[in-house]
Amino acid sequence: MAQTVSVIVSAADRARLVAIVGDRSRPLKHVQRARIVLYSADRLSVLKVARRAEVSRPAVWRWQRHYAEDGVERLLREGSRKPGKPPVPLPVVAKVVALTCSEPPGEVTHWTGRAMAEATGLSLTTIQRIWKAHKLAPHRLRTFKRSRDPAFAEKVEDIVGLYMHPPAHAVVLSIDEKSQIQALDRTQPGLPLKPGKCGTMTHDYKRHGTTTLFAAFNVLDGAVLGRCMQKHTHQEFIRFLNAVEREVPAGKIVHAILDNYATHKHPKVREWLTRHPRWVFHFTPTSGSWINAVENFFSVLTRRRIRRGVFKSIANLQAAINRYLAEHNANPKPFIWTKPAKVILAKLERLPVPSV
Numbered sequence: 001m002a003q004t005v006s007v008i009v010s011a012a013d014r015a016r017l018v019a020i021v022g023d024r025s026r027p028l029k030h031v032q033r034a035r036i037v038l039y040s041a042d043r044l045s046v047l048k049v050a051r052r053a054e055v056s057r058p059a060v061w062r063w064q065r066h067y068a069e070d071g072v073e074r075l076l077r078e079g080s081r082k083p084g085k086p087p088v089p090l091p092v093v094a095k096v097v098a099l100t101c102s103e104p105p106g107e108v109t110h111w112t113g114r115a116m117a118e119a120t121g122l123s124l125t126t127i128q129r130i131w132k133a134h135k136l137a138p139h140r141l142r143t144f145k146r147s148r149d150p151a152f153a154e155k156v157e158d159i160v161g162l163y164m165h166p167p168a169h170a171v172v173l174s175i176d177e178k179s180q181i182q183a184l185d186r187t188q189p190g191l192p193l194k195p196g197k198c199g200t201m202t203h204d205y206k207r208h209g210t211t212t213l214f215a216a217f218n219v220l221d222g223a224v225l226g227r228c229m230q231k232h233t234h235q236e237f238i239r240f241l242n243a244v245e246r247e248v249p250a251g252k253i254v255h256a257i258l259d260n261y262a263t264h265k266h267p268k269v270r271e272w273l274t275r276h277p278r279w280v281f282h283f284t285p286t287s288g289s290w291i292n293a294v295e296n297f298f299s300v301l302t303r304r305r306i307r308r309g310v311f312k313s314i315a316n317l318q319a320a321i322n323r324y325l326a327e328h329n330a331n332p333k334p335f336i337w338t339k340p341a342k343v344i345l346a347k348l349e350r351l352p353v354p355s356v
Contacts, residue, residue: 005064005065005068007037007040007041007064007067007068008041009037009038009041013037013071013072014038014041016072017034017037017038017072018034018038020034020072020075021034021035021038030075030076032053032054032055033063033067033075034075035052035053036049036053036055036059036060036063036064037063037064037067037072037075039052039053040060040064046060046061063075088122088126088130092120092122093130095120096116096120096122096127096130097130097134097136099111099116099119099120100116100131100136100138101136110138110139110141111138112138112139113127113128113131145287146287146348147285147286147287147288148286148287149285149286149287149288151285152285152288153341153345155282155283155284155285155288156285156288156291156341156344156345157341158282159257159282159284159291160291160337160339160340160341160344161341162219162255162257162282163219163293163335163337164337164340166219166220166255167253167255169251169252169253170252170253170254170255171218171220171248171252171253171254171255172218172219172220172255172257173216173217173218173219173244173254173255173256173257174216174217174219174256174257174292174293174294174335175214175215175216175217175244175256175257175258175294176214176215176258176259176261176289176292176294176295176298177212177213177214177215177232177237177240177261177263178212178213178215178298178301178302179210179212179232180210180212181210181211181212181213181306181317181321182207182209182210182317183207183208183209183210183211183311183312183313183314183316183317184205184206184207184208184309184310184311185205185206185208185310185311185312186201186202186204186205186206186310187202187204187205187206188202190202201308208311208312208313208314208316208317209313209314210314211228211229211230211314211317211318211321212228212229212230212231212232212236213226213227213228213298213301213321214226214227214228214229214232214236214237214240215294215297215298216240216244216256216294217293217294217297217335218332219293219334219335220334220335221332221334222332222333222334222335223328223329223332224294224297224325224328224329224332225243225244225247226321226322226325227239227240227243228318228321228322232263233263234263234266234268234269235268237263237264237266237269238268238269238272241269241272241276241279245276245279252278253278253279253280254278254279254280255280255282256279256280256281256282257282257284257292257293258281258282258283258284258292259283259284259288259289259292260283260284260286264281264283265283293335293337296335297328301321301324304324305320305321305324306320306321
C-alpha cells in the first residue's frame with residue numbers, strides 16, 4: 001500500500017475536523033483519523049503525519065483514501081470487516097481434551113502444541129486456547145513416591161496429631177540436617193537485574209568445601225535452633241541434641257520428629273535417648289520426608305540465601321546461614337498444619353500400589 005491520493009480539505013470539512021480534534025468526548029480513533037486528514041492537507045510527508053498522529057504509515061494511506069472517497073463521515077464509522085472465525089465445535093474440543101489425556105503415538109513421551117495441532121488439523125493458537133480453558137499442561141510433570149512402610153498410617157497419624165494437637169507442657173521439634181551445603185564461588189562476577197534483562201551468573205564455579213546444618217524447628221512458635229558442623233555423623237548429631245537440650249526449659253517433654261537416617265538410630269544416639277527420658281523420638285515413614293516440618297525451612301533457606309549466593313570460604317557460607325537464622329528468629333511464625341491424617345490417607349489411597 002502506498003499514497004495514491006492528494007488530500008484536499010474544504011473550509012467546511014476543516015472546521016468540522018478541527019472540532020472533532022478538540023472534542024474531548026470523542027473516541028481516540030476518531031481524533032487520530034481527523035488529525036491524519038488535517039496533517040495531510042498541510043502537505044506533510046506520510047512519515048511526519050504518522051509520527052504526529054501516532055499511527056503507522058499504512059494507516060495514514062488507508063484513511064487518506066477513505067476521506068477522499070467518502071468525506072468526513074467515513075472517518076466516523078468502521079468499515080466492513082470479514083466475519084470472524086466460528087467457535088470450535090464442542091465435539092472437536094472434547095476430542096482435543098481426550099487426545100491430550102491419552103498417550104501420544106509412537107515413542108513420544110508427551111503431547112506438544114504443534115503435534116496436537118497437526119493431529120487435529122487445528123491451529124497452534126486454538127490448541128493453546130483449549131488447553132488453557134481446560135487447565136491442561138502436557139509439558140508439566142509432578143513426581144511422587146508412595147511409602148512402603150508397613151506402619152505408614154500409624155506414623156502419619158502420630159506426627160500429624162503432634163502438629164495439630166500438640167500435648168500440653170511439651171515442646172514439639174522437627175529435627176533434621178541439611179548436609180553437603182557447598183560454598184561455591186563463581187569464576188566471574190555476574191550482572192545485576194535490569195529492565196528487560198534478567199540477572200546473570202556463570203554456570204561454572206569454584207568449590208571451597210561443604211558444611212552441614214543441623215536444625216531443630218519449634219512447631220509451636222516457629223523458632224529454629226541451628227548449628228553448622230563439618231560432618232553429619234552420630235557424634236555431631238549428639239552434640240546438636242545436647243545444644244537443644246540446654247535450650248529447652250526444664251520440666252518440659254520434648255517430642256522430636258526425625259526421618260529414618262541411620263545417624264538418628266545409631267546405638268550411641270539410643271544410649272543418649274535413654275539418659276534423657278524426657279525426649280521422645282517420632283520417626284517419619286520411609287520415603288515420607290514431606291511430613292517433616294523442618295524441610296520447609298530448609299527449602300526457603302536454599303532459595304533465599306544459598307542457591308544464588310557467592311561464598312569464598314566455608315566460614316563465609318556459615319556466617320550467611322547464621323545471619324539467616326538470626327533474621328528468621330527475629331520474627332518467627334508458628335507452624336500450622338491444616339490437613340488431618342484421614343484426609344492425607346484418603347488422598348494417598350488413589351495412588352498406585354508400589355510393586356515389591
